[in-house]
Amino acid sequence: SHAVACVLDAPRDVVHNEIFNVGSDSSNYQVRQIAEIIGGLIPGCELIFGDSSADKRNYRADFTKIHEQLPGFECAWNVERGAKELIDIFDRIGFDEELYRFRGHTRIKQIRHLLDTGQIDDDFFWR
Incomplete structure (x- = not known):
């Protein structure tokens, strides 16, 4: 929602017809890293990784544009915070x-x- 607020506050010519990757360089993760973060938050969680040799994709999202064109934007969330919130919700609803x-x-x-x-x-x- 902070990114949306920054876009709404920005001059129209800065954001009109533009696409922004929303995040920060510190939020570039591989799927394995995300699994390890989440697994570390769930007691007794055992991670099992299959063969990853078939998928050679490797890229980093570039967040330069959002930080240059919307200087007020800063990420308030990271994977760990988001995972903790979801785990709390899942616990509350008996998921x-x-x-x-x-x-x-x-x-x-x-x-x-x-x-x-x-x-x-x-x-x-x-x-």
Whole structure:
């Protein structure tokens, strides 16, 4: 929301038709690093990494533009803070594996349910 506020406060000619990567250089993470951060916040969490040799993608997001064009912008969140908030919310609502695997959280499972129960046709239109 801070990035949106900075854009709304900026002169129109600075932000009109522009695209900004929102973040900071310290927020460039590999998926493995994010998993390790989150795993460190969950007691008893065991991380298992598959073979990563097939995926050779390696890039860093560039946040130069947002910091140059919106000098008032600073990140207030990082991966750890966001993960802690989500873990707290999941704990409050009793989010467990059963709820995680529920069809309402996986598009293809929900589509299969709608097809199986006749709520949509084979062209995915509502009946």
